Amino acid sequence: MRKAPLFLIACALLMGLALAQTLLPDKTVSGMENRELMQRPRLTLDAMSGSRWADTFESYCADQLPLRDTFVSAYTSWEALTGHRLIEGVILGKEGRLFDRTDMWRERNVRLNASALADLEALTGRSLYLLAVPSASQVYADAAPPGAPIMAEAPLIDLAQRDVTVIPLLDALRDAAAEDQVYYRTDHHWTAAGAREGYLQVCAALGLTPLPELPLNTQAPFHGSFYARCPLPWQQADTFAWPELPALRLIIDGQTQDGFVDRNKLGERDLYAALMYGNHGRMELINEDAPDRTWFVIKDSFANALLPALSRHCRRIVAVDARYYAGDIVQEVLDSEGELILCIHGVASLASGRTLALLEGL
């Protein structure tokens, strides 16, 4: 048997991994994947009688595989080195830019969501403005590989414009991209500079005078959502930046937070999740230094980088994230006494699902 080196080493490798998996304590959360990991399933006669236990055990083995992140990174590297430019729905562009695959979006979703916003405007009697934030691939189009499965978003925004007032943004972001980095390389969100462009466009649409730029805090390295899906070891990390605004308070589920940045999250991989303490069904932003007015915002995570700047124009912002909000949206708008409704959504969430169309009350 000693003359069978391949057999012995392979068995040692496989059994070594099995032993390590058995002896090491189970991890509870994967920071890379932002999800809870499967824990060792309990062996019961009931569970063993079907296929459930076997499936659960297989998921457990996969989740608790020793050196899992290393294995995943190694295979992602292998895919990239063998010529793949589309890995886990992430498109590898030039200059280390990563983009989302968007060819499975549907125009029908945009129509339904825009129509829902039009209904909300009619039912509440408030003016509604839509700031549709395009994907990075629309701004850095030259960096995407030719023929990549990316959908043109301008026609989608035009489609929404038939039902609601859309604040133009795409051209401003393209212009700004020549000077500054308006999207993170490793994350699907815009940067503080990108959000600043969004802010300027909102001011222009609402007839507000833009205020000077806030000082920025920075933290590096930042490995965003694209990196989590496509963890290439040679991927250039981003520097995360967020504005300094001590006057801004956040109320989430009745609890007032000190500032709008979750300091605990600044120690984790996904730094963008620190803004506004992540995503919540409903929250309020209070800025006592701002003029006494209230706005109602329907948002997704893109708004988190923009809300601090907007909060300098109104004392109270009631923000609802349709993905996690279960109440009656019409009643919520009326109760908030907001002067206007601002919908800040990535084109991604307008085109890939029907979250706005499914809101209660519409």
Place this chain on the structure above:
Amino acid sequence: MLFSSLTFLFYFLPIVVLVHYFLPERAQNPFLFVASLVFYAWGEVRYVPLFFALLALDYALGRLMAAAKTPALRRALLALGVAADIGALLYYKYSGFLLSAIGMGGRFDVPASLPLGISFFTFQAVGYLIDVYRGQTAPEKDLISFGTFLFLFPQLIAGPIVRYSDMKQALHVRRRPSAVQLDRGMALFIAGLASKVLLANPLGALSDELHAVTGDSACQWAFLTVYNLHVYFDFWGYSVMALGMGRMLGFTFPRNFNHPYAAESIADFWHRWHITLSGWFRDYVYIPLGGSRKGPARTLLNTLIVWLLTGFWHGAGWTYILWGLWFFVSIEFDRYVLRPLRLPGIVRRAHMVLCMVLSYAVFTAPDLHGTGEMLVTLFTFRSSGAVWFWLRENLLLLVVSIACCVPPVIGFARRLMVNHPCMRCAGMLALLFLCLAALAKSSYNPFLYFRF
């Protein structure tokens, strides 16, 4: 349990192979039988009674047939055994289709799922009974050894379909594979695993992408071509893993593939593809029907029957029967038209490739209507150019896959491995690491909007 699952790779395979190696002869078959039972019951516990019922019946009938004094009784016992085995297959695999074919679909409860590997082990059992009936082999006297033959885990779920006579000797000796056998067995297993995980799975993902571009002729032609490669490397991978595990356990299983895409004609292709199934139909259907001994018309009819059965074996649906019919027509066209014309070999090879590519237009369609739609798309020759992105994206995968279909390339790799043991060891371990990485990646599922 799948060979390419982490549970199998980490726990089942190394433990079974190592424990089996050190066991004394009398404990080896019981151990493998129990291991195979665990392998089968892992996720399929409810079919274990069927497993035991067929085992007990086939074992008893084999013994009774050998002891029977009259041919009539032997025939009756054989008929009973074949009816039970094929009956189980018909019930679990075909009852839903057959009932709907006669307009009675929905009136009876039909099995919702198929017992793992039933198409393989029922054929193996029928082959055994016929061999005993014909006196070509003596019946197995030991129930556990018989169970080990019928349900041995390496060939339980995807073949090869092994004849009892090929395993009989190994079942009754102390199996102590040599170091060379263990090493080659592991090399074969890793090669099969790599074929499945590093070639077949990405080819499957590519074929899904191409198939999704509906109405695009170029994408659908590419889909059918890539799907051919996907099926080949998937099935070949499983077969080679089975061969490798067989070696590590001291068995020699027959080869199931012999470079099918290097075939000279479509008939030759089927001599090289799923060889043990073709052999089964030849030995237990075609030849008993008279083979080619009863004139051209009867030969044609016998061939047609075999092809219809081959199609039906692959799945319960009209598309599978049409698929079998397609190969019957293609092979006869080659035999009666192309071969007499003495055309250059490249023409018959091109015909073989075209037959295979188009066969999957039938095989992958959900129904005959879907087949028709696919054929219309293929021959309207409309394309958006989307195919180029996918081909560029997978260029290396396609080049490697096609190269692996060419015998000299495989021969060169094999010689390299044999002549340079260190290179073989390092290469195979690198492949194993990549396979584990791919399996880890397949369960990797980043969640963007997670709220703790």
